[in-house]
Amino acid sequence: MSINTNIPETLRHATVVQPGEFEAHRHWYPKALNATIHPMVNFFLNLEQERVISRYCHLHPKVGAQALRDLLNYECKYFAWGGADLINVTSAGGKRQMVVIENNSCPSGQKSMPLMDDHKEQGSYRPLIEHTFGPIARKRSTMPGGLAVIYDKNPMEASGYAAVIADVFQEKVFYAPFYQNDTNPPVRFVDGIMEVRDFEGRWHSIRAAFRYVTQRPWNRIPLNVKTKILNPVIACLAGGRNKMVAAKAYDLFNAEIEPDGLKINTPETIWDVSKSEIPLWVRKMGGQAVIKIPYSNAGQGVFTIVTQEELDAFMKQDFAYDRFIVQSLIGNYHWSSTSSSGKLYHVGTVPNAKGKTFVADLRMMVHWTEKGIRPLCVYARRARQPLEDTLEAGQASWDILGTNLSIKMADGGWDSDTNRLVLMDRRDFNKLGIGVDDLIEAYIQTVLSMVAIDKMSKNLVNSQGKFRMRLFKSLNDDPSLLQEIMV
Secondary structure (H helix, E strand, O other): OOOOOOOOHHHOOOEEEOOOOOOHHHOOOHHHHOOOEOHHHHHHHOOOHHHHHHHHHHHOOOOOHHHHHHHHOOOOOOOOEEEEEEEEEEEOOOOEEEEEEEEEOOOOOHHHOOOOOOOOOOOOHHHHHHHHHHHHHOOOOOOOOEEEEEEOOOHHHHHHHHHHHHHHHOOOEEEEEOOOOOOOOOEEEEOOEEEEEOOOOOEEEEEEEEEEOOOOHHHOOOOOOOOEEEOOHHHHHHHHOOHHHHHHHHHHHHHHHHHHOOOOOOOOEEEEEOHHHHHHHHHHOOOOEEEEOOOOOOOOOEEEEOOHHHHHHHHOOOOOOOOEEEEEOOEOHHHOOOEOOEOEEEOOOOOOOOOOOOOEEEEEEEEEEOOEEEEEEEEEEEOOOOOOOOOOOOOOHHHHHOOOOEEEOOOOOEEEOHHHEEOOEOOOHHHHOOOHHHHHHHHHHHHHHHHHHHHHHHHOEOOOOOEOHHHHHHHOOOHHHHHHOOO
16 A cells, blocks of 8 residues: 655644444455464464463573563563564574564554454454553543544554554544654644644644654654653664664663573674774675664665675765664575674575575564563565575675565655565465474564663653653764754
């Protein structure tokens, strides 16, 4: 579905969604709407917490069961709903693991998830609203006002959330676009209270909002607001939309959980890199690396470097930000980065009928509930081109390694390449070559990265609830970014 963000400003307003308006065909991809979930995925999603802990500790004997139990029952204060992108990798010695690429504070996934129960047509939209958004919106400190869903991307899912919120709360929900280049958006903040504009131009106070605003949300949503928001912008700056601070959050949290035998698996990461330093770090990693603009998402601002030509092309570009991160590249064994822990390479999909293996990643969406952090939905994506032992001259490495389905259109809108979507259904799941233990590993890695970002969020807020700008600057001293933040 393409979103045109160049609609005349006078026409942009919140629409009203009433209870009873949920229609499944509007909120799932056609290929997912009638898919039958794979029994193994359904089994995993229904595993009780104690069974997960028992299995994980059996396979990882050095992990403390109580420490893992505490983390799975960790109470998220800011980052209560996330989705990690993970890749299934192995070493030359055959040690397989799930590696976290990033964790997203407004993750997609519902429209790609087959129903767990055919009789529950709202799928996993419903438990997220009932068990995560609901408790947040119903807190006693919440002020009077309406409910809203604000978005700048993915209207298929955002509108689904609006319809489910209307059903769960049995009241109307304002569904409002909030694009970053809109000079007269239908969303504003007055004395810390979110207000949305309806079709007649009237403004309505909002007591609680579900946010699907993904593109630099800190440049139009203040950090200190009275309206309850899932997730608040602090979760984005602390790592949910900021790869620079996320890398530091993971590093700090790994030091904390190391005595319990736990670790967030990530590529080797160098942060706070200026553009002029990038060739030095790429050379240190053997000529292959991944360069990232820390504040981009949806596959934008990520550059895979395998050849000198790709590095030269990157260095010729101009960028709005001053700091980058450089990570070890995980590719084919014959052209992966050499990191301090050796080479890692993609396990990839099961070979197809032509004997071709493709790079694939796994999106694991989780949410905080009163019974712990639980898995919500799962899907996978594969790259455009197969994973070859050698690259042909002039071949773009991104076509082999890039898995994101989002496509940015010339008009500023977004579309999706659903041909590369791998569903968790009876037909697609087997192509991934993973099992229950891999899903559990992905879930644990997602929870660990989520907790790390939430803890960083807590560190960035003082006892009065105000953003600690000086501390944030010490972690992410990028003048271009700092100027964007609305405190």
